Amino acid sequence: FLGSLRLILSAFWLLALCTSLGLLLSWSSNRLLHWLSFPTYTRVHTEWAKELAFPAVTICNNNPIRLYKLTKSDLYFAGHWLGLLLANRTVRPIVLDLLQEDRQTWFKKLSDFKLFLPPRNFEGTNLEFMDRLSHQLDDMLLSCKYRGEPCGAHNFSSVFTRYGKCYMFNAAEEGKTLRTTMKGGTGNGLEIMLDIQQDEYLPVWGDSEDTAFEAGVRVQIHSQAEPPFVHELGFGVAPGFQTFVATQEQRLTYLPPPWGECEAKALGFFHVYSVTACRIDCETRYIVENCNCRMVHMPGDASYCTPEQYKDCAEPALAKLSAVENSNCMCRTPCNMTRYNKELSMVKIPSKTSARYLQKKFNKSEKYITDNILVLDVFFEALNYETIEQKKAYEVAGLLGDIGGQMGLFIGASILTILELFDYAYEVSLNSRPHLFLTRTFSGVHGSSCSSAAGIKGARKRKREIRAS
Incomplete structure (x- = not known):
């Protein structure tokens, strides 16, 4: 029962996310096309x-x-x-x-x-x-x-x-x-x-x-x-x-x-x-x-x-x-x-x-x-x-304001939210790469140390044999 409920909730939230993203893209593209039409208005003043x-x-x-x-x-x-x-x-x-x-x-x-x-x-x-x-x-x-x-x-x-x-x-x-x-x-x-x-x-x-x-x-x-x-x-x-x-x-x-x-x-x-x-x-x-x-x-x-x-x-x-x-x-x-x-x-x-x-x-x-x-x-x-x-009638500031408002309405996000997502992704990728690097480095250093120690012991043994003879 719990597994079925969890599956239903996951499907619901996936549908909600896709719907919200679709509406965001639809309304944002509408605003972008309106901006690209370069609308104007006339101001008359005496x-x-x-x-x-x-x-x-x-x-x-x-x-x-x-x-x-x-x-x-x-x-x-x-x-x-x-x-x-x-x-x-x-x-x-x-x-x-x-x-x-x-x-x-x-x-x-x-x-x-x-x-x-x-x-x-x-x-x-x-x-x-x-x-x-x-x-x-x-x-x-x-x-x-x-x-x-x-x-x-x-x-x-x-x-x-x-x-x-x-x-x-x-x-x-x-x-x-x-x-x-x-x-x-x-x-x-x-x-x-x-x-x-x-x-x-x-x-x-x-x-x-x-x-x-x-x-x-x-x-x-x-x-x-x-x-x-x-x-x-x-x-x-x-x-x-x-x-x-x-x-x-x-x-x-x-x-x-x-x-x-x-x-x-x-x-x-x-x-x-x-x-x-x-x-x-x-x-x-x-x-x-x-x-x-x-x-x-x-x-x-x-x-x-x-x-x-x-x-x-x-x-x-x-x-x-x-x-x-x-x-x-x-x-x-x-x-x-x-x-x-x-x-x-x-x-x-x-x-x-x-x-x-x-x-x-x-x-x-x-x-x-x-x-x-x-x-x-x-x-x-x-x-x-x-x-x-x-x-x-519609400048870049108006376009950004409309898109920002729609982001907040449809996905509860802002520019800061998007920046945080990028920052999180960057940190995840950065944290995973040093772990692999350190593992490989440690293995390499350990191997080289052992080889060096064995070489030193061998050299000392040969030296003692020469003196005894």
């Missing part, structure tokens, strides 16, 4: 600040080239690219239809190349061409205030984008500190009044049979570390309206692989990584490789594309790059970035009273003011910023 750095504000006129600033040489070389002339340098019929009668006469005379002796090559570079013929801020900027204090065109920096020559307020420049603000709300940011000079707009653009539908400016609010990408990330501001832009700063932090997909490595043309910097870097390399030149908004030291190269190579190549998925232009999210949320609202201007005032001040008609004047007001909604952080 923080208040005594002052905030004002963002960079990039402004571009929707019209890249002023029609009535073109010279005969400009039209000869760039007319086909601008969509004003056909390939044989004759006027496109639609252009004359879109111009007023007095302007038609001027353009016919400008486009008459019968007695014109053109230069051998395109004069200057396309950068100089765009710089000279674009809308100048000195002409567009009618009024400028920052935090109620006057500002001017000298507070803006020139920057070239797909829209041509644009202007950036509060750019990061060596030797200059960034402008800050210590209050939120209207009047505590940038307020500018612009004349978009709509009478100078090109009647058509490129090969399109349509006119340029948009009149106004394109605006992007961005970090100083990020180059402008106005044609994709900008918003429109229309003439005849005052547009209020309430913004809030967001500071985003993402994790690198394997937890996330962010990138922090600087690019060849930019010191700080961003998605827009990556896009521009990729586009630049693609255009230089395929056309052996670069567009005016692209960095680097390659020569600028001529109007003919723009028309025949650069613009088609850039359109092809944007239309197809290109593995070389897969740009990851930066590990650290600053972006600005925006809320837009607008009111119609001018009022009847202000219309008379503006007519006298700028010597313009009310219709011209309605068609060309706009006011842009950019400010922080409140003096706070939002942090959005991607964090590791």
Whole structure:
């Protein structure tokens, strides 16, 4: 009976041990697989600040080239690219239809190349061409205030984008500190009044049979570390309206692989990584490789594309790059970035009273003011910023804690218990080996002693025999 009971108990404890070990391995492997999936969570937090750095504000006129600033040489070389002339340098019929009668006469005379002796090559570079013929801020900027204090065109920096020559307020420049603000709300940011000079707009653009539908400016609010990408990330501001832009700063932090997909490595043309910097870097390399030149908004030291190269190579190549998925232009999210949320609202201007005032001040008609004047007001909604952080949801410490808890639950063990088992096994093996060693050593020593004693006795006996003889 006792033997059967002992057998049953042994089987029970063996089953309990195997079950506990199985559950331990199952749950531990589950936790290990969860850790290997590199889970994350997002932490959103709003923080208040005594002052905030004002963002960079990039402004571009929707019209890249002023029609009535073109010279005969400009039209000869760039007319086909601008969509004003056909390939044989004759006027496109639609252009004359879109111009007023007095302007038609001027353009016919400008486009008459019968007695014109053109230069051998395109004069200057396309950068100089765009710089000279674009809308100048000195002409567009009618009024400028920052935090109620006057500002001017000298507070803006020139920057070239797909829209041509644009202007950036509060750019990061060596030797200059960034402008800050210590209050939120209207009047505590940038307020500018612009004349978009709509009478100078090109009647058509490129090969399109349509006119340029948009009149106004394109605006992007961005970090100083990020180059402008106005044609994709900008918003429109229309003439005849005052547009209020309430913004809030967001500071985003993402994790690198394997937890996330962010990138922090600087690019060849930019010191700080961003998605827009990556896009521009990729586009630049693609255009230089395929056309052996670069567009005016692209960095680097390659020569600028001529109007003919723009028309025949650069613009088609850039359109092809944007239309197809290109593995070389897969740009990851930066590990650290600053972006600005925006809320837009607008009111119609001018009022009847202000219309008379503006007519006298700028010597313009009310219709011209309605068609060309706009006011842009950019400010922080409140003096706070939002942090959005991607964090590791399960780290090594959590994994070890879970496995340790399951060891205690299922087998009543801990790290110390396992160490004690190893120590016990080591001591058992150590104690068994010296016993065998000592036994063999003792036997060897005893045997050698006996042999030595016998040898000595034999030597003495032989010595006595020699003396007796």
